[in-house]
Amino acid sequence: MSSAAAPNARDRILGAAIDLIRREGFAATSLDDLCRQAGVTKGAFFHHFAGKEDLGVAAADFWREGTSALFANAPYHRPADPLARVLAYLDFRRELVRGGVPEFTCLVGTLVQETYDSHPRIRDACAASIFGHAQTLEADIAAAMKKHRVTAAGWTPESLATHTQTVLQGAFILAKAKNDPALVFDAIDHLERYIRFLFKPKKKAAAA
Amino acid sequence: MSSAAAPNARDRILGAAIDLIRREGFAATSLDDLCRQAGVTKGAFFHHFAGKEDLGVAAADFWREGTSALFANAPYHRPADPLARVLAYLDFRRELVRGGVPEFTCLVGTLVQETYDSHPRIRDACAASIFGHAQTLEADIAAAMKKHRVTAAGWTPESLATHTQTVLQGAFILAKAKNDPALVFDAIDHLERYIRFLFKPKKKAAAA
DNA sequence: GACGACATACCAACCGGTCGGTATGTAGTC
DNA sequence: GACTACATACCGACCGGTTGGTATGTCGTC
Numbered sequence: 001m002s003s004a005a006a007p008n009a010r011d012r013i014l015g016a017a018i019d020l021i022r023r024e025g026f027a028a029t030s031l032d033d034l035c036r037q038a039g040v041t042k043g044a045f046f047h048h049f050a051g052k053e054d055l056g057v058a059a060a061d062f063w064r065e066g067t068s069a070l071f072a073n074a075p076y077h078r079p080a081d082p083l084a085r086v087l088a089y090l091d092f093r094r095e096l097v098r099g100g101v102p103e104f105t106c107l108v109g110t111l112v113q114e115t116y117d118s119h120p121r122i123r124d125a126c127a128a129s130i131f132g133h134a135q136t137l138e139a140d141i142a143a144a145m146k147k148h149r150v151t152a153a154g155w156t157p158e159s160l161a162t163h164t165q166t167v168l169q170g171a172f173i174l175a176k177a178k179n180d181p182a183l184v185f186d187a188i189d190h191l192e193r194y195i196r197f198l199f200k201p202k203k204k205a206a207a208a
Numbered sequence: 209m210s211s212a213a214a215p216n217a218r219d220r221i222l223g224a225a226i227d228l229i230r231r232e233g234f235a236a237t238s239l240d241d242l243c244r245q246a247g248v249t250k251g252a253f254f255h256h257f258a259g260k261e262d263l264g265v266a267a268a269d270f271w272r273e274g275t276s277a278l279f280a281n282a283p284y285h286r287p288a289d290p291l292a293r294v295l296a297y298l299d300f301r302r303e304l305v306r307g308g309v310p311e312f313t314c315l316v317g318t319l320v321q322e323t324y325d326s327h328p329r330i331r332d333a334c335a336a337s338i339f340g341h342a343q344t345l346e347a348d349i350a351a352a353m354k355k356h357r358v359t360a361a362g363w364t365p366e367s368l369a370t371h372t373q374t375v376l377q378g379a380f381i382l383a384k385a386k387n388d389p390a391l392v393f394d395a396i397d398h399l400e401r402y403i404r405f406l407f408k409p410k411k412k413a414a415a416a
Numbered sequence: 417g418a419c420g421a422c423a424t425a426c427c428a429a430c431c432g433g434t435c436g437g438t439a440t441g442t443a444g445t446c
Numbered sequence: 447g448a449c450t451a452c453a454t455a456c457c458g459a460c461c462g463g464t465t466g467g468t469a470t471g472t473c474g475t476c
Binding site for chain 3: 008009040041042043044047048
Binding site: 024101108112114118123126154162163171173178179183194 | 395
């Protein structure tokens, strides 16, 4: 994910940006620190990026590309049953919670909080990452609804897919606040329990 | 909440800090901007606060005091049934989603993401606000479990109370990313559906 | 010799923080 | 009730370092 020792300067800068922004935030990450950590000079930076805002957009795009490749190649797509794939996705998210808080939390979740009001281009790039990823879950959810004959009362595959990301992003915030990765596991447990409820065979569906 | 025109400089500074930090973030909020918006000078600022980190701690504390008064006096405590109180809490959270995104989102959720690694004092103040508020929900959840004879399989009043805050914090992030308050309502709807599932009378409980 | 990929040197604005100073209490003493 | 001694609240000019950004140079490759 971090391309710490990439051959070209651009990727080294983006790798350093992902690391520093997740740790300190976007505004608190100075270009001097960034270039030092990437092992390049300011000249290299401004050769590849028009400015700091451009770096933010590029970092969010880089994150989106990296994570979408990671999830596309992950093993949770293997089960034949679509509901099993959704639950395997949650297992995979649990597996990703390793190392320190700055290593497993989400770049774009951090980035968007600092930039949503002042840097709409960065905000949109973050939104593309979050909602683009959510979208990859919709097909499995829709297939699971069909197979398990679930008629949604008040929710859709899209809204449930979005909700998984809501829970994960919130879990990262609470994990940071308490400096405790266990809170992410708790949140995923609740989310899994909810999804199992939604797909539990029953005579009468709940209203909300 | 914002004490925009408080009589004393300290509260005006804190009100301006809550506004600016929610809008731009902590690092991007300069003391010059802050003092300008508060209508005070740098001298007044450094009379009341030891430095910028101290402001962060004070703002989180101020937020905790303000929100805990708001929730303590809110009408969702009125229903006799404890589960109804929990659901009324969710309704109250829906009501708070008014105005623009910077106005209804959470100060400490934003603040902690920028400071969890570099300013532990601020992080702890944010954690106190989030988890202190979550704790106020535990009694109602526990009473609801008792009344509705729910034997939790894998969750506790504490973990469910925490989960409500997880969902809300995550919802704020997604609402910022898409610049759309409706995402908060969607998230609360899913959360309400989950809670209703948990307390639905049934013969057999689910495992997770 | 043009061009892409960087390095070096530098700048002006801005940043958090300091400092000397003023105005207004307020409590104690005679 | 006047005087001293001190505290609180606030002002605004100023400082040195850092910031994002620029201008120019160099080296390898086609």
